[in-house]
Amino acid sequence: MKKLPRILAIVFVTAVGMGNAMGETVNFDAFSPGALPTEWACGVTGSGSSRWTVEPAADAPSKPNVVKQSGVGDFPWCALKGASLADGYVEVKFKALSGRSDQAGGVMWRWKDGNNYYVARANALENNVSLYYTTNGRRNTIKYVDAPVPRNQWHTLRVEFAGTSMKVSLNGKTYIDVQDKRIAGAGAVGLWTKADSVTAFDDFAYGAAAQPK
Numbered sequence: 001m002k003k004l005p006r007i008l009a010i011v012f013v014t015a016v017g018m019g020n021a022m023g024e025t026v027n028f029d030a031f032s033p034g035a036l037p038t039e040w041a042c043g044v045t046g047s048g049s050s051r052w053t054v055e056p057a058a059d060a061p062s063k064p065n066v067v068k069q070s071g072v073g074d075f076p077w078c079a080l081k082g083a084s085l086a087d088g089y090v091e092v093k094f095k096a097l098s099g100r101s102d103q104a105g106g107v108m109w110r111w112k113d114g115n116n117y118y119v120a121r122a123n124a125l126e127n128n129v130s131l132y133y134t135t136n137g138r139r140n141t142i143k144y145v146d147a148p149v150p151r152n153q154w155h156t157l158r159v160e161f162a163g164t165s166m167k168v169s170l171n172g173k174t175y176i177d178v179q180d181k182r183i184a185g186a187g188a189v190g191l192w193t194k195a196d197s198v199t200a201f202d203d204f205a206y207g208a209a210a211q212p213k
Contacts, residue, residue: 023207048073079190096124110187
């Protein structure tokens, strides 16, 4: 299996799953405050602008830093370009801080570019978890499920994906378990928000095989 690249601010690298599958966690603590480094490509699907910044946070799950998205756009995203996975997992801790139109935190996988990727998100304004595929810049719903997502609290959002199988969990509980084949092959992983969501992220984890629980 192809090894994942090493990048700045890797907290640890641990063997997970079977064979030589590896997982990595980025906690952003080695980054200087300000914009994310060049390993990350950030933008918006649709119109508007994104603003992804490394900032200190007293309640960060792993202190001292988090990444915060505070721009306003249709679907702000930030992808870790060097992480290319076809099957595996992606996970992040997030906290919805504010937003009048939306209060969302999400993760992307099989990201080809800013217009083509899968995304799962949890929404503190709507209290639900949802799964989408985005092709040619258009977001399409696969499934919505009601779930408690209190604002100003840290939550863990996780997706495990292999072939057409996708499982989305929030805080350790699986809410979505579906099959979908619209976006195949390897792609990057990353973070995602919607509209005017102001969202903090920490402990971004990904790997080429699902971590055992």
